Amino acid sequence: MSDIERLNSMLPNSLSVEESREKGILTLSVGPQHPGSGHFRLIIKVDGDIIVDAEPDPGYVHRGEEKMCEYRNFMQNIPHLERPVIADSCSILYPYCLAIEELLNIEAPRRAKFIRVIMSEINKMIFELYWLGIYGIFLGHSTMFMWPMADRELLIDLAELASGARVTHAYFVPGGVRNDLPDIFKDRAVRQLKYFRNRLNEYSKVFYENPLFIDRTKGVGILSREDAINLGVTGPVLRGSNVPYDIRKVEPYDVYDELNFDVKYMKDGDCFARAYVPYLEMYESVDLILQALEKMPDGPVRAKLPPNPKGKVGEVFKRVEAGRGELAYYVISDGTQKPYRVKLSVPSFRAIPAMRKLLIGARLADMPAIYWGLNYWPVEADR
Amino acid sequence: MTIEEFSFANFIKSVLWLAFWILTVVSLIGIPILFILLFYVEPPEIAGMKITPYLLLTMITNPQVGAPLIRATLESDFFKVAVFPGFGFASIFATLLIFTERKLLAKMQIRVGPHYAGKEALWWIRQFGGFPQLIADLLKLIGKEIIIPASADKIIFLAAPVTMVVASAGLVSLIPVGENWVVADIDVGLLVIFALLGFFPLTALLGSWASNSKYPFIGGLRALHQLVSYEIPLFLSILGVVILAGTLNLTGVVNAQSDIWFLFLLPIGAFIFFITALAELERIPFDIPEAESEIVAGWLTEYSGMAYGLIQLANYVKLYALAAIFVTLFMGGWSGPTIFDSIYIFDSLVFSGEELSSFLWFSIKTFGVAVLMILPRGINPRIRMDILLRTGWAKLIAISFINIFIAVALIYTGVV
Numbered sequence: 001m002s003d004i005e006r007l008n009s010m011l012p013n014s015l016s017v018e019e020s021r022e023k024g025i026l027t028l029s030v031g032p033q034h035p036g037s038g039h040f041r042l043i044i045k046v047d048g049d050i051i052v053d054a055e056p057d058p059g060y061v062h063r064g065e066e067k068m069c070e071y072r073n074f075m076q077n078i079p080h081l082e083r084p085v086i087a088d089s090c091s092i093l094y095p096y097c098l099a100i101e102e103l104l105n106i107e108a109p110r111r112a113k114f115i116r117v118i119m120s121e122i123n124k125m126i127f128e129l130y131w132l133g134i135y136g137i138f139l140g141h142s143t144m145f146m147w148p149m150a151d152r153e154l155l156i157d158l159a160e161l162a163s164g165a166r167v168t169h170a171y172f173v174p175g176g177v178r179n180d181l182p183d184i185f186k187d188r189a190v191r192q193l194k195y196f197r198n199r200l201n202e203y204s205k206v207f208y209e210n211p212l213f214i215d216r217t218k219g220v221g222i223l224s225r226e227d228a229i230n231l232g233v234t235g236p237v238l239r240g241s242n243v244p245y246d247i248r249k250v251e252p253y254d255v256y257d258e259l260n261f262d263v264k265y266m267k268d269g270d271c272f273a274r275a276y277v278p279y280l281e282m283y284e285s286v287d288l289i290l291q292a293l294e295k296m297p298d299g300p301v302r303a304k305l306p307p308n309p310k311g312k313v314g315e316v317f318k319r320v321e322a323g324r325g326e327l328a329y330y331v332i333s334d335g336t337q338k339p340y341r342v343k344l345s346v347p348s349f350r351a352i353p354a355m356r357k358l359l360i361g362a363r364l365a366d367m368p369a370i371y372w373g374l375n376y377w378p379v380e381a382d383r
Numbered sequence: 384m385t386i387e388e389f390s391f392a393n394f395i396k397s398v399l400w401l402a403f404w405i406l407t408v409v410s411l412i413g414i415p416i417l418f419i420l421l422f423y424v425e426p427p428e429i430a431g432m433k434i435t436p437y438l439l440l441t442m443i444t445n446p447q448v449g450a451p452l453i454r455a456t457l458e459s460d461f462f463k464v465a466v467f468p469g470f471g472f473a474s475i476f477a478t479l480l481i482f483t484e485r486k487l488l489a490k491m492q493i494r495v496g497p498h499y500a501g502k503e504a505l506w507w508i509r510q511f512g513g514f515p516q517l518i519a520d521l522l523k524l525i526g527k528e529i530i531i532p533a534s535a536d537k538i539i540f541l542a543a544p545v546t547m548v549v550a551s552a553g554l555v556s557l558i559p560v561g562e563n564w565v566v567a568d569i570d571v572g573l574l575v576i577f578a579l580l581g582f583f584p585l586t587a588l589l590g591s592w593a594s595n596s597k598y599p600f601i602g603g604l605r606a607l608h609q610l611v612s613y614e615i616p617l618f619l620s621i622l623g624v625v626i627l628a629g630t631l632n633l634t635g636v637v638n639a640q641s642d643i644w645f646l647f648l649l650p651i652g653a654f655i656f657f658i659t660a661l662a663e664l665e666r667i668p669f670d671i672p673e674a675e676s677e678i679v680a681g682w683l684t685e686y687s688g689m690a691y692g693l694i695q696l697a698n699y700v701k702l703y704a705l706a707a708i709f710v711t712l713f714m715g716g717w718s719g720p721t722i723f724d725s726i727y728i729f730d731s732l733v734f735s736g737e738e739l740s741s742f743l744w745f746s747i748k749t750f751g752v753a754v755l756m757i758l759p760r761g762i763n764p765r766i767r768m769d770i771l772l773r774t775g776w777a778k779l780i781a782i783s784f785i786n787i788f789i790a791v792a793l794i795y796t797g798v799v
Contacts, residue, residue: 028597036676046601049768138676140667140765146492212668212763215770364601365767368676 040378054359069342088127091322100174112176127323138368175303235325240273477699524692543590561741591682602681612775619783637716719744
């Protein structure tokens with residue numbers, strides 16, 4: 001049995017047109033022009049308030065990132081590869097840089113590795129705050145949108161201080177990072193992160209302990225441990241379903257093995273767990289950055305490279321933990337200046353089977369919570 | 384004329400010419416026509432005086448003659464319905480509430496809120512910078528086209544917003560703002576309030592059905608479900624007040640609270656009324672019929688331009704009305720100590736001190752309750768339909784019966 005057949009066998013059968021007409025079922029096209037969908041369509045059939053069928057329909061923002069990679073050389077690929085997830089732009093470049101470094105046979109300097117960890121964690125928090133804000137809007141909680149968006153500015157300021165750009169940094173390059181951190185970075189980062197940690201404590205009181213928030217999310221859209229593993233979800237969704245799996249621990253890259261952190265996970269597998277895991281991870285990210293700032297040595301930040309390097313013949317597979325889960329690159333080089341094939345394996349795309357699984361049988365009002373709780377980012381899934 | 388050619392002498396000259404022509408036209412054509420018309424029209428009679436042009440002319444030399452007219456106008460039916468305490472007062476109150484809501488939410492959410500519109504004109508009251516934003520919003524809504532969906536039922540579609548405004552104005556007309564200051568002082572006031580409150584979700588359903596669109600349809604059905612879940616506890620909570628006051632007349636209810644507010648005697652009833660009023664207003668956390676992230680804008684999806692503006696106006700007038708009803712039922716209405724002196728113009732009464740104080744106390748209490756009704760929006764997510772139904776039927780109805788038992792016990796033991 002092939003993988004796709006196995007996946008299909010796990011999902012419920014969809015309804016035929018005649019069947020839905022007989023039962024008086026209403027078909028809703030949620031998206032692509034819907035306040036709660038993004039560049040994505042979800043064809044939903046509702047029987048009263050209960051969703052009886054859900055058909056995810058991605059592909060509205062397909063840009064051909066993988067094909068574009070084949071026409072550019074290793075360095076030129078950097079700016080366009082981060083476009084799919086501008087809210088988490090360092091994490092999507094990270095595995096690319098790791099893969100190309102292996103193909104070009106170079107190693108990033110030690111200081112650059114620490115800087116990459118710092119920037120990657122800052123970007124992860126930027127993404128998680130953005131995600132939390134939209135989650136608030138999806139539940140009708142306007143303050144839950146405004147607070148994370150306002151606190152996100154602190155971290156964006158930090159990233160801007162390091163790279164010069166607010167969202168699309170193009171900061172990671174094969175062989176290190178583009179430029180060194182400015183001198184004031186460390187002081188400012190420590191100050192802002194301490195303030196940010198205090199703000200996080202308030203989030204718990206205002207958002208997560210709110211009885212209505214708990215009513216809306218606890219016990220909604222339960223993804224069991226077996227289903228989570230079999231459907232192939234990653235990241236906070238997987239960790240919310242009682243699987244403590246984190247690429248940073250399982251397959252440490254750069255200097256993650258030298259830093260202390262816990263893999264946060266929850267046992268329930270419901271929407272609340274999926275919303276709470278990123279919140280707990282933000283505390284870990286703050287700790288990781290503070291540790292990395294302490295341990296960071298002086299030295300160069302970028303390995304020397306010829307102007308237009310040629311890769312060795314071969315293939316390489318690298319993966320990192322991004323804000324939404326496991327992000328992997330598979331790069332084949334045929335010995336020229338350009339990659340022969342670049343394959344992105346993005347976490348958002350893996351959420352689609354789980355989305356169908358969870359939506360069927362849920363209430364229409366729970367649709368936004370389940371959809372956004374799965375960490376689905378339409379632009380990234382379409383690539 | 385461009386700016387460069389502008390000269391002050393020319394400006395004065397043009398103003399003088401304009402004044403000259405206006406005076407000429409008015410004196411030669413306007414005044415004769417007015418007198419011809421007045422010859423045929425019967426003059427109205429106010430405060431025992433016939434309002435003739437001669438009387439108006441004598442008022443210029445002897446203003447004392449017109450002074451009793453002011454009080455008479457204030458007590459006239461038209462003034463009460465249109466200006467105070469009727470729809471005009473409610474609309475201004477609603478406008479203030481919109482501004483308060485926007486500024487207050489902004490404070491809670493680390494924002495500034497409306498700030499730029501009229502910042503220069505209102506520099507002397509910094510907190511109110513941005514108040515003209517409401518006027519700008521209104522002008523924008525008026526200027527927009529009202530798009531009617533191709534297959535919509537035109538008449539019902541356009542009737543729904545108007546009906547909502549009319550129904551909320553009906554609520555306003557029942558509220559006493561002071562002793563004898565009420566548009567319709569009827570004996571079954573509370574029954575009329577029940578009837579009007581039950582009418583709003585029907586309007587929502589009609590409007591949504593007439594739009595002939597899927598999301599509005601779901602929104603309209605949700606509005607009806609919501610009605611089913613909150614209406615019974617709402618009525619039961621008011622029943623406690625009726626038992627204590629012994630009347631359905633709102634003025635009577637206020638007078639019954641002269642010793643102690645019903646808020647202290649029936650705290651449970653007040654709580655239930657507050658919660659169900661939020662549900663009636665479709666405000667967060669009960670904005671289920673308008674749930675934006677699920678069903679676009681609920682039953683409002685197809686409305687645009689001033690049709691949408693009317694619905695919003697009706698919603699905020701309703702917010703004022705429900706806050707005022709809460710004050711009337713539980714917080715002693717207009718009652719409060721007299722702090723003003725009476726206002727006289729040429730020895731004839733305009734407002735007595737008691738009236739002015741009662742307006743003030745009523746406004747302060749209503750504003751406070753309305754702000755309390757606004758606040759949950761800042762801290763709560765939207766509740767789900769089945770949770771609301773369960774809360775309404777299993778919890779609120781149960782404790783509203785406890786509330787009624789408390790009311791009966793208070794009567795039986797002779798406390799009230």
